[in-house]
Amino acid sequence: MSILSYGGGLGLAMGLFLGSLDTHVMQEEMSGKQQIIYQAKQMGRRSLSSAKAFAVMGFIFSAAECVVEKARAKHDTTNTVVAGCVTGGAISAKGGPRAACAGCAGFAAFSVVIEKFLEGHN
Template sequence: MAAGGRTREEIIVEKAMESCIFKSIMSGIAGGLFGSLMGLVFGGYSNAVDTAVETNGTAKQKLLAAGKVAKNTCLRQAKTFALWGAVYSGTECTIEKYRAKHDLWNSLVAGCITGGVLTSQPKIAMGAKARATQMGVGCGGVAMFSLALDYFLEHRES
């Protein structure tokens, strides 16, 4: 038995679950699942689904085309939310451990970094100035969203 009546294995598991890497991975998985659900729900409202349904063909062909669009929407949303969750959670945890404080600054900085990463889009060709502007807007937007969310959910009473 180790300190506090816990076994050595329990302490190891507890420390692993408190690590920033574990939190980042779990947030990425949860974000991916949430994004899949969002893609499934909102994928049906896509113009591409309307186009697939309005095409000439059998009902089976139309259903397959709409299913393909819904699948692509689910995957895209899952990747976006997984990246959001993993980057934000990992960044906020790292900042909080480094600063040894749990306050609104952690959310602000983590949101800024997450917004910059999400809007960087390396596959899209654009100039450096346009990319920097896009990342700046993403940084500011997600930082303010994170700050407001953290304030209203955790820090409003204090």
């Protein structure tokens, strides 16, 4: 399975969970059936939104890591750091340079932690 399907699946699961937490509608004015329908729609919307976001994140990371690995002709942690930085920076770029730098650093660090964790399980 590709990283896109893992990302999309994770996003779908997150959306289902987070969509079920959205209860700001006036529940006393809705029947039980209306509440169930409303919650199901919210969960569906959040699931699709999260699935798209995680799939895009997975695509950017995979593409960046592939390009860096091909250019360096090595498979090591440096590729993960660069791919994480590119992904974090790209995702948070809308927030400006400071947000892009923070996203770069945060996602690079997270990527290394995950890489080290998975390294021990292979």
